[in-house]
Amino acid sequence: MAVLGRDPHLGALIQDMWDQEKKHLAVMDKLQLQHHVRPTVLSDVARVAGFGLGAVTALMGKEAAMACTEAVETVIGEHYDDQLKELDSFSSDHPSLPLLKDVIREFRDDELEHLDIAVVNHSQRAPAHALLSSVVGAGCKIAIELCKRV
Numbered sequence: 001m002a003v004l005g006r007d008p009h010l011g012a013l014i015q016d017m018w019d020q021e022k023k024h025l026a027v028m029d030k031l032q033l034q035h036h037v038r039p040t041v042l043s044d045v046a047r048v049a050g051f052g053l054g055a056v057t058a059l060m061g062k063e064a065a066m067a068c069t070e071a072v073e074t075v076i077g078e079h080y081d082d083q084l085k086e087l088d089s090f091s092s093d094h095p096s097l098p099l100l101k102d103v104i105r106e107f108r109d110d111e112l113e114h115l116d117i118a119v120v121n122h123s124q125r126a127p128a129h130a131l132l133s134s135v136v137g138a139g140c141k142i143a144i145e146l147c148k149r150v
Contacts, residue, residue: 002051003058004065013117017069020110027103035096040147049143053136064132066123071136073115079144080108 001018005011032039040046057068083104090097126132 003055004062007062010062010065010121013121017114017117020114024107024110027107031100031103041150042143042147046143046147053139057132057136061126063122063124063126063129066118066121067126067129067132068136069118070115070123071133072140073111073118074133075137075140075144076111077108077115080104080111084108 001011001014004014007014029039031037053068053072054065058065084101087097087101087104123129
């Protein structure tokens, strides 16, 4: 938003995606409190890194910003799928489990919609698309693993 928010075509799309992300974060924060789950100590680092990654790729151009979105949402979609598989292995009849699965499915579908938006908006035309996608995707995987552990 800081770089491309005023773009006549992408501005509204980016705002919609950002609004969904804010909703995801608010819901997950509430679930953490409700279920007494300690958040990662890297939350603030992740926020700053996410903003920086988005801003830097947007400064590289619209296609690079979309390539970043494509890479991030691919990894996040896979992460949500992994979480759903793990939840399927639980033998609990806790009433919150089906609700949590529904939330994760909804959020995963939102992320995959963002991925589709990125592709439609020429993510694959970004200079060095394969390299950019690989670096961003690997960084996201590392960030997820670090946040799970700390």
